[in-house]
Amino acid sequence: MSQENNIFYTEQNEKMKAAYLKAQSTFNYFWREIYWEAKRVVPAHDLALVKIPFQQKIEGKEEPLVEHMWISEIDFDGEFITGILQNAPNKLTNVTEGDTVTRKVSEISDWMLSIDRKTYGGYTIQALRSDMTDKARENHDNAWGLNFGDYNTILVAHLQEEEKDNLIEHPMSKVMEKPARDFFTENLDVVVAVAENGMTRLHTETIAGNKTAVDILLELGADKNAKTKTGKTALDFATALNWSHLIPVLK
Numbered sequence: 001m002s003q004e005n006n007i008f009y010t011e012q013n014e015k016m017k018a019a020y021l022k023a024q025s026t027f028n029y030f031w032r033e034i035y036w037e038a039k040r041v042v043p044a045h046d047l048a049l050v051k052i053p054f055q056q057k058i059e060g061k062e063e064p065l066v067e068h069m070w071i072s073e074i075d076f077d078g079e080f081i082t083g084i085l086q087n088a089p090n091k092l093t094n095v096t097e098g099d100t101v102t103r104k105v106s107e108i109s110d111w112m113l114s115i116d117r118k119t120y121g122g123y124t125i126q127a128l129r130s131d132m133t134d135k136a137r138e139n140h141d142n143a144w145g146l147n148f149g150d151y152n153t154i155l156v157a158h159l160q161e162e163e164k165d166n167l168i169e170h171p172m173s174k175v176m177e178k179p180a181r182d183f184f185t186e187n188l189d190v191v192v193a194v195a196e197n198g199m200t201r202l203h204t205e206t207i208a209g210n211k212t213a214v215d216i217l218l219e220l221g222a223d224k225n226a227k228t229k230t231g232k233t234a235l236d237f238a239t240a241l242n243w244s245h246l247i248p249v250l251k
Helices: 014-025 027-037 123-130 134-144 171-175 177-186 188-192 201-207 211-219 234-240
Strands: 045-056 065-076 080-085 100-104 110-115 118-121
Touching (some): 014 110, 014 123, 027 110, 027 118, 123 134, 171 177, 177 188, 201 211
Antiparallel strands (some): 045 065
């Protein structure tokens, strides 16, 4: 990774603020890909990172010190993102590389995936690249060893340009329809099981945007009104995560 992984912003310009919001609104695609990566026999990701702003109040200063740094080994429960801090802070002393970090989706500043060295997401990086000279962009991309593509066209799903349906449902979700149906049919206890935090399989499949599995679970008797310990139904997660193809199914 390049030194850009540890970016300190003294001022948030409008372009960067817009990048933060875009990253937050598309985080569902990042998590969907993480979900399916965990099921692959052969890993496909070169990297999978989430960027978070860390703050520290400094005595004598009105504004806190802020550093935006990457976390990896991401987990997500539909509300909170958890990962491991990958950077040693430049100036902050209240966090350390290797710390476990938990934040809401509304608190992240970016996410980025790389598959076959091609990047997805990376909104803040593309904002920075847009202000670089051609030579500076080339040097930047070489430092990362990744293909960032056109900073005006930020992709969120693998092969979305070739297969537009990939923006609706992950291709592995559709391919796995028969194995999923066989598994759930033979293990009806999984369909109705409730974890300690109140999560059901319907919740987790909804969070990942997997309509195929959601349809099967509902057919087999999953309770669409089941709530987590924080009071969230599957519909609540579908709505919060912008999974518009699941909302009619779960109403």
